[in-house]
Amino acid sequence: MDSTFTTHLTSAIIAAKAxxxxxxxxxxxxxxKEHYWRTLQTEPRKAMLLNARRAARRFNVPINITVEDIVIPARCPAFDIPLERSNGVAGEASPSVLRLEPQLGYVKGNVIVVSAKAARDPLARTLLFKALKADPKVVA
Known part of the structure; x- marks a missing residue:
């Protein structure tokens, strides 16, 4: 066999495998992606847990919450607006998992579900955290 032929054959095999x-x-x-969207429609808390896991890896923080730890209230504790899922991009009233103490991560007792609007607004987060520290039953 010709060495050029062998080289070309090897390259073709490698390219086909790649x-x-x-x-x-x-x-x-x-x-x-399809599985995530189906999960979001049928089990929103499970989809929120998947998002929290992804965020925990991204921010290198611990996570030990389960689906049972994610409780979606009827209304946002910060803005008192009804929480409702939206399709596609999260709307202002979409439920979002928020860490109370960001450095502690997504651990039991350190997460709360609020609207995406409240999760993005630093002032709302600060006021909510102060209210929760003063009276933890505010969210209940």
Whole structure:
């Protein structure tokens, strides 16, 4: 056999394996997205837990909460607006898991569900945290 032919054959095999691997990765990404959207529609607390896990990895903080620890109230404790899920991008009234003490992470007793608007607003978070420290039953 010619060494050039062997080199080309080896390159072709490597390229084919790489293409197959990339196709498998893309299929996995597509299936993961579909699974997430189905979960969001049927089990919003589970989807919120998946988002919290992703955020915990991103911010390198601990996480030990379960689906049972995520309690979605009827109204936002900070703005007193009704919480409702939206499709696609989170709206102002979408429920969001918030860490009371950010450095502690997503641990039991350190998370609360508020509206996405309250989660993004630093002043609302600060006032909510002060109210919770003064009287933890504010959220109940």
């Amino acid at each position: 293409a197959k691997l990339e196709e498998r990765r893309e299929r996995h990404r597509r299936n993961a």
